[in-house]
Every structure is written in structure tokens, then in C-alpha cells.
Amino acid sequence: MKRLSSLAVSVALCFAMPAVAAPADSVSRIVASQSYKTAAAALDSGHDQWVKDIIAITQIPAPPFKESVRAKAFAEMLRERGLDPSIDEAGNVLALRKGTQPGPVVVVSAHLDTVFPEGTDVTVKREGTKLMAPGVGDDSAGLATLLALVDSMNAGKVQTKSGILFVGTVGEEGRGDLRGVRQLFTKGEYKGKIGAFFSLDGGGLDGMTSGATGSKRYRVTFKGPGGHSYGAFGIVNPMVALGHTVTDLYKIRVPADPKTTYSASVVGGGTSVNAIPAEVWLDVDMRSASADELAKLEKQFLAIVPNAVAAENAARSTTAGKISAGLEPIGDRPAGHTDPNADIIRFAEAAYRSEGLTVKQGTSSTDSNIPMSLGIPAITMSRIADGDRAHAPDEWIDVSKTPNVKLQRILLTTILATAGVR
């Protein structure tokens, strides 16, 4: 962590120096170079390959905790591009593109996993420039964009000062709870050796994620005696406590700013239509850009559950047994943010400006949560110019060439500026 402390010091020193124009200068110098122009041209000529890669990756299912088939395929795609990928203990794919100087590496990552369970039809449908499939954007487009960046750097024979570690992470979604990126930063060979972090995730041409939405997730399991639906009618039913928990949760008013949200997401339980269930469960997600608001929301939720249980125990007979509720934490993602004046952000802003665009900073829950919570400069940048309905079966992206190649140039510029070029 020594290395990280010295990075933090250097950021602090920047404050005192008249270096405000430096990131824009770096970007101008990079964009003007022949090497960059060749690399950028490769993004343009490689557009069809990028679309093919998105389709190929999307069509390899990668349900939570079952990313290995896609991981192997992704490693192979990196190998075909001259890198020497490996798969770490968590299942992340790592491939280093060496730098000219020793020292911390810059990570460029996208996540391998989707939210969709095994058996989901992941066939990509195409209508004009629109691709439709579960996971097509989130984050198959991120992985394909990462590959396009490797291709472009190779085409431009770009030599960066810091090495660039390309990573396909596991466990970004849902119950994965960021286990891939946690492994990267807190265990394994690159622990303490990462100077900056990019995640390619999310869509649009006007935003980046520089703040980490914190989240708290629980599986609530309601138990009761259960029994025959006719013979035991009148006894407490854990389903009613679950129902009250959902309806009460959805009465909570949360601030729009700092954005704070909740979701009653997954549910299950019961054995047979003619049996009062003995056990039902509910998965709940709570998030906020503010650690305080998240704590406030969590507190309200944690009060709702016992209230719902008590109400059901009061409403019906408990002679066969009472309702109880167990709370299992299934996700805890730290909040955090990257300093608004950090080089990585100013490089990104300058890169957007060099393409005639302005970019807003936002907060979200992404792989960047982990480096942000550790004080390591990190941002999550867009991986598609236009798309929507991530996490829904009707997810789509628009692969139109002009805006997407523009976005890829912005990514290339930002990454090269952060890693430094000779």
C-alpha cells in the first residue's frame, strides 16, 4: 500500500502546482502523434470486427458464478492479439501489455458476468444497427471494446510508460458482489501494483462514473410452521410477512439527490399449492451515492422486517409456531469516489473535449467501487454510445459506427494519457 500512499501524495502535490493545463496538453500531444492517428484509424477500420466480437461474446452465456466458459473464450481472443493472458484464482482474465517503465500498471477492465441465469436465450437479434439480447451491452460491449483498444494500440505500435493490464473480471453483477475486482486489488499478484483503474461499463456519450454508489443487499428468509392449506387454515403464513415487507419497503421515500434506491428483486419459496409455506425468501437491494443515506435506508428496512413479522404473528394463530425472519447479508459494496481533480478525470474530460463533447461525472455501482474505496484513482467509462434496458430481457445497443468509434477514440486517449506515452 506504500506505493498507493505515494500516489496520493503526488495527487495532493498537483494541487499546489500550476499544472491545471497539463492534462489538456498531454491529450493534445497524444492526439497529434502519428502513432495515435494510426491507432485511431484502426478503431475505424476495425468497426465490423468490434460488432462481430460483441455478438460472439454475448452468445457465450456467463451467468453469475458461471463465467468460466466466456473467460476462456475471452482469454483466447486476447491471445490472438499477441498478449499472454492468464486466469487468476477468482476467475478473472488478466493480460499485461508491457510498459516502457517499471512501476504501477493501469488496469483497463470490463466484466465477464451477466445478470441472466442459465438457460436464458442469449441469441443476438439484429435490426439495422440495433443489436438485441440479454447482456449484449452489459458488459459484452465492454469486453469487445477492450479488445478493439488492444487492436488499435497494436496497430499504432503504441508504447506506454506504465504497463496496461487488460482484465475481464468475474462477479461484477448481483451476488457476485465485486469478487473479481476485490481479488485483483486485495489478493493476487497485482495487489499494491495498480496505479489507476478503468472499467468499461454503462452507455452514452456524456457521462462517466467517478463516484461509487454503495450498496447493501440482503436475503430475508421468513419461516413459519407451515401446514395443510385447508386443515391448518388460520395459522400464520410467512408469505404475508414477505408481502408486508415488500409493500412497506415501497412506501419509503428516498432522496433523488444523493440518488438513493431500493429494489425487491428476487423471491422464492413454498412447496405446494395446497400447503401453507414453511419458508419463503426475498432478495433486496439498497443503494446510495451517500453512505449516510444508505445507512438511513438500511435502518428503515431493518425495522420493516421485524414489524412485518410481528404483524403476522398478531394477525393469525401461532399455536403451531410463530413466524421468524433471518437476514443474510448478500452484498456490501463500499461507497467512495475519485477526487474530481485527479489526473484520470481531467484526462477523460480533456479527451471528451478533444472530440467536441462535454462529460458529466456521476455515481454508480461498478467494479470501480473497490479502487475508489481504497483511494486508487478509478473511473468507469462508457462502452457504447447508445443503448438501454440493461438487466432486462429486452436489452439493446446501437452499434452505429460514427458515435461508437468516437467513443472508442475518447477511451483510447484517456487511457494513453493516464498510462503515459513515449
Added chain:
Amino acid sequence: MKRLSSLAVSVALCFAMPAVAAPADSVSRIVASQSYKTAAAALDSGHDQWVKDIIAITQIPAPPFKESVRAKAFAEMLRERGLDPSIDEAGNVLALRKGTQPGPVVVVSAHLDTVFPEGTDVTVKREGTKLMAPGVGDDSAGLATLLALVDSMNAGKVQTKSGILFVGTVGEEGRGDLRGVRQLFTKGEYKGKIGAFFSLDGGGLDGMTSGATGSKRYRVTFKGPGGHSYGAFGIVNPMVALGHTVTDLYKIRVPADPKTTYSASVVGGGTSVNAIPAEVWLDVDMRSASADELAKLEKQFLAIVPNAVAAENAARSTTAGKISAGLEPIGDRPAGHTDPNADIIRFAEAAYRSEGLTVKQGTSSTDSNIPMSLGIPAITMSRIADGDRAHAPDEWIDVSKTPNVKLQRILLTTILATAGVR
């Protein structure tokens, strides 16, 4: 159905005849016979075998729609007792013990299926005379009691006038929706050839089921646009409509007499903790001894669902799509009853009296629903003297010898009186 009509006529004729004492006389005559005494003694000496059979049957899983392994084993147990069992198109096990006269048969049945899903631990635990396991009573004890009755008839060399068709039925529980007994009465080789029907199901030494509880069952599927739990927060969530449906259902007041019940029993849906679900579903059971009360309850329930949907569509944004609900009927069991003066009931009452007990008539939802709805004399009689918690993981029965052999004598007497003995 001609045969059934003539049976109905003969029941009607009984009304006009001074035959009130006849059932008691029949029972006294049977109980006094040497053949019966030998048969009854076999119930006593066969007690240990009965307990062994309960354990063996219980430990063969028979989840809904997956009764075939238990069916084959049960057929083998009947074959060992000198019968020639077959398995019909629905999966029922049928074994005829021939009568001395042609004409309709008397069915003695128990059901093969349990409510418990695949993977449930069905190992029987024993503490003294108490056996504990999912399905140990319902209806493993019924199947074992059926076998004990075959053994006792064989031991007493009992010859009945009507043939006795021993049946292990499939599909009595839950979504099985009585498909086994429906097959028996409405298709297959015994259609129109059954004069009376016994189901061995339920527990206790004081009741029989002479009325059929009607039931209506639905799977309600709530759909919505779904989306990212953080990015799409504010849109409608089908889980909330489900929650409101459950809590509103449980506000309905139903009469204790005629007994009317409901249960929100099984639930599922959602894809990931960080996704607003696109689909969740709920299985609901409604029952009543009164067709009118059942219709009233169903009407209320069918009004709750669209109200819950409308409330959610009003409470949150529908820009990405609205909540809708689909209702799939998954069970429809007819109500009905056996005439309180039918011979089958009066034989059962006399059989209880011959053991110094009185028996009350009740209503329930059992395999007897089908013959009762068709006007064929049918009752469901107890298969265990004491037990509880059917349909729950902690189901138990007490296999104490004295009360259970007494119950088995009552069953034997009632069945022999109904089938007639030479």
C-alpha cells in the same frame, strides 16, 4: 354411466324401505364370522409389518408428477400379496381382488404422491411409537394400511361379493389436481364399473370425509418492464403488485362454517438482486365445503389482482412499461357429497360403533371429490389413529398398536360390508 344411474335409484329406493337397521345387522354378522375374526387377528399379528411398510414407502420419494418409482415398488408389494397389479395410463397402480359376483367393484385406494419436491430428505426418524418424515402419514400410512387390509383378507380367506379394486393413485396433491382418480372414473377400463369408493387418507379415530371440499387454484403471474435496480429506480415493480395481492387476500374474512379457506402457497421470480424483476408469480389455493362460498371467495380474489396491478401502475412510473397480471387456473376440484343415508356411510358408522366409537362426518378435498361429484357413493376414511403436520417438514404419526389395529378393523368391517361377504 347407466350403471351409476341404477345405483342412484337403488339408494333412493332404500329410503322407502324399513331398512334402517340393515347396515348395523350386516356389520354385526360380518364381525361375528370366523373369517372376519381370522382377518382381524392378522391385522394384530401384522402390526410390525405395517410399520415396516410405512417406513419403506415413505423413504421412496414421490414428488408431484414423479410417482413412478414409488408406484413400481407399491405394485411389487401388491404382487407379493398374490394380486396381479397393473399401472394405468395416468400412473395409478390397480390390483383387483376378485369378487364372487359380477358387477361393479368397490375401490379401496390411497395416494402415491406427496407434496414434497425432489431432494427432500424423506428419511424416517423414530422416537418410541412416533415416526417423523415428510409424507410419513400423507399418504404413506394410507398405502401401508391398504396393504395390511389385503393381508388380512387373504389371512381370513375372505370372499367378497363385489370385487375389490385396490388402487394407489397418482396426482392427489397440489397441481396433480386429482388426475389419477379422474383417470380411474372418466377413462380407462374401470370407467362406469365402480359402485363405491374408499380413499384411505387423513388421521384420527373420530371422523370420516363424506363431503368434498371444492377448490380453485391459480398461478398469478405479474409482469412488468424490469430493469436495473439503480438505473431504472422509480419504475413499477411486479413484486409490489404481488405483495399487495398477498396482503389483500389475507384481509378477506371467510366463514368457519361452511369452512372456507385460502392460502398464498408458492412464490417465485426475478433474475438478480440488482435487477427490478420482469416477472414474479404466486400460487394461490382457495377451498370451501360450499360451492357458493367458494365462488364468493374466488370473485373477491379475482378482484384483488387487478386492483393490486392498478395500484402499482399508479404508484410508480410506467414509462418503460406497465404491470400486468395473468391468471392461470392450476386446479379445479369439484365440490360434492355422499348422501348421509347412503349405505357406505351407515356401514362406516356401524363399524365405528362396533368398536365402541362414534364418528363424525366432515368435508375435505381428497380423491373422493371425483366420485362424489359424479354421484358415486364415496368416503375418505382415516389411515392413522394419531398424527399431525401433514404437508409440513415436521409431519409425524403415532404407530401405537392398539388404536391403529382398532382403526384397521373398522376399515376392514366397512369395506367388507360395502362389498358384501358370502
